[in-house]
Amino acid sequence: IRNKAGILIAVVIGLALLAFVLGDFLGQGSGPAFGSKKLFELAEINGKSISYQLYEQKIQNLIEVYKLIGRSVIDEATNESIREQTWQQLIRDYVLADEYKELGITxxxxxxxxxxxxxxxxxxxxxxxxxxxxxxxxxxxxxxxxxxxxxxxx
Structure with missing residues (x-):
């Protein structure tokens, strides 16, 4: 039994890992095999998806603003600040846009x-x-x- 217990444990662990990987790949249709947009989705706010591509584009736009105002070198702290500003602005835009529309504010x-x-x-x-x-x-x-x-x- 001792000789076979090691093999049994290895098989159980292997099956558990396989189930975990397959479950993640096949679960919720989020795998690349299913062409889902969720693969590149950062967040969902008020039912609207925020893609990684949109987030990165907004970051690049803000970096361009910094360059236009003469800050050609963007250090790590500034880069982190830009990323945080961009994220907070996206949240405000997505959360408040519906409120503004509902209130008729333009x-x-x-x-x-x-x-x-x-x-x-x-x-x-x-x-x-x-x-x-x-x-x-x-x-x-x-x-x-x-x-x-x-x-x-x-």
């Missing part, structure tokens, strides 16, 4: 233009796009940033 295109390019731009715009030498808004950098937003699929 920002008109005229209001948005005034906040970004009007005579008195939002302080964040002034902070991010001001030329350090003149203190004036760097219009070419702002326009380039807005163009990257127009090309953003998310």
């Amino acid at each position: 920002v008109s295109s005229d209001e948005l233009f005034d906040l970004v390019q009007g005579n008195n731009p939002h302080p964040i715009i002034r902070n991010l796009f001001s030329d350090p030498q003149t203190g004036q808004i760097n219009k070419p950098a702002l326009i380039q940033f807005l163009k990257t937003l127009d090309n953003d699929p998310g």
Whole structure:
């Protein structure tokens, strides 16, 4: 019995591992063999999927903003901060979008233009796009940033 117990334990452990791997692969249709989108899903908020691709695209957009304002070197701490800011913004967007819609809260295109390019731009715009030498808004950098937003699929 002692000689066969080792073999029995090895077989039981092997079957358990096989069941675990197959269960993970086949369970909930999440395996690549089933072509499921869940493979690249980071989260689901209010029934809407947030894909890894969308998250990474938003991160790259924010990195481009940092580069436009003159921060060409992104260190690890800044990179982590960008990732956290992006994640928090995605959560706000997905959670609050339905609330805004339900309450009828919108920002008109005229209001948005005034906040970004009007005579008195939002302080964040002034902070991010001001030329350090003149203190004036760097219009070419702002326009380039807005163009990257127009090309953003998310």
